[in-house]
Amino acid sequence: MTIRKALTIAGSDSGGGAGIQADLKTFQELGVFGTSALTAVTAQNTLGVHGVYPLTAEAVEKQIDAVLSDMGVDALKTGMLFSAEIIEAAARKLHEYECQNVIVDPVMIAKGGASLLQEEATEALKKVLLPRALVVTPNIPEAEVIAGMTITSEEDKKEAAKIIASFGPKNVLIKGGHDEGTKTIDLLYDGKIFHTFLGKRIDTKDTHGTGCTFSAAMTAAIAKGASVRVAAQTAKQFIQAAIEDGLYIGEGHGPTNHWAYRQRGGN
Numbered sequence: 001m002t003i004r005k006a007l008t009i010a011g012s013d014s015g016g017g018a019g020i021q022a023d024l025k026t027f028q029e030l031g032v033f034g035t036s037a038l039t040a041v042t043a044q045n046t047l048g049v050h051g052v053y054p055l056t057a058e059a060v061e062k063q064i065d066a067v068l069s070d071m072g073v074d075a076l077k078t079g080m081l082f083s084a085e086i087i088e089a090a091a092r093k094l095h096e097y098e099c100q101n102v103i104v105d106p107v108m109i110a111k112g113g114a115s116l117l118q119e120e121a122t123e124a125l126k127k128v129l130l131p132r133a134l135v136v137t138p139n140i141p142e143a144e145v146i147a148g149m150t151i152t153s154e155e156d157k158k159e160a161a162k163i164i165a166s167f168g169p170k171n172v173l174i175k176g177g178h179d180e181g182t183k184t185i186d187l188l189y190d191g192k193i194f195h196t197f198l199g200k201r202i203d204t205k206d207t208h209g210t211g212c213t214f215s216a217a218m219t220a221a222i223a224k225g226a227s228v229r230v231a232a233q234t235a236k237q238f239i240q241a242a243i244e245d246g247l248y249i250g251e252g253h254g255p256t257n258h259w260a261y262r263q264r265g266g267n
């Protein structure tokens with residue numbers, strides 16, 4: 001049996017709905033062996049972020065070294081990176097180990113409004129990390145910050161995707177969770193063509209960690225050999241099932257159901 005492996009470089013969510021915890025659960029559900037390099041510890045639950053405690057860039061580098069020098073990976077993703085120093089450290093390691101299948105989820109702000117990326121780190125993200133990405137997966141507010149424009153229509157999303165592509169990622173996927181309307185529209189730009197992935201918008205407050213889970217599902221699918229387009233389709237089905245079959249945990253924005261996709265027969 002060939003074991004496929006994935007690495008997540010991200011923050012810890014004590015509430016288990018987002019961050020490293022969501023990533024590892026998603027890898028597991030999609031049959032991929034998960035490894036991790038922690039960037040920060042957050043004290044977090046469904047009501048919000050109650051504390052952020054970043055690790056040093058050196059600690060992040062050491063974890064990446066430990067995993068990549070011995071075990072290797074088929075794909076990796078980044079999530080909450082918090083500072084320019086951590087972004088630069090991660091980018092140096094991706095260069096050193098010649099990592100190819102890199103999925104960058106440019107996490108900036110948690111649902112409750114807490115900052116998970118220092119404002120001055122956006123430039124480092126654009127300059128050193130995006131050029132190394134096979135795919136970058138911003139939500140709409142993140143796409144607005146990276147592209148430097150406001151998004152209010154599908155045409156705006158396309159324009160923003162083109163601007164973000166100019167920073168170097170091979171593919172840009174703008175997630176549609178923050179849109180309005182009865183459908184969610186995720187837009188993939190591969191440098192030439194636009195592809196859309198549609199879902200039924202579920203009326204629920206339990207959407208904590210949807211972005212992390214979506215990008216982790218893409219990472220797992222790519223680790224198993226899927227193209228970016230097929231991986232986006234798998235991730236869309238995974239997150240749709242995870243939101244639809246809600247778990248109703250906690251008083252605020254609850255986590256999604258990472259079991260749902262496999263329980264429905266997905267693989």
Ligand SMILES: Nc1ncnc2c1ncn2[C@@H]1O[C@H](COP(=O)(O)OP(=O)(O)O)[C@@H](O)[C@H]1O
Pocket residue numbers: 138139140175176177178184185186199200201202203204207209210211212214236239240243
């Ligand atoms: N209420 C919802 N119903 C169905 N799909 C959703 C809903 N909210 C988000 N999604 C989907 O979850 C994924 C993550 O999207 P988004 O919420 O934009 O990311 P983030 O968590 O980074 O803000 C996307 O595929 C999006 O379409």
Ligand SMILES: Cc1ncc(COP(=O)(O)OP(=O)(O)O)c(N)n1
Pocket residue numbers: 010011012013018019020042044079080107109110111112116207208209210211212213253
């Ligand atoms: C530790 C940590 N990492 C990332 C996030 C953001 O997750 P996301 O999937 O964007 O979901 P919401 O925060 O929007 O629910 C996080 N909260 N914590």
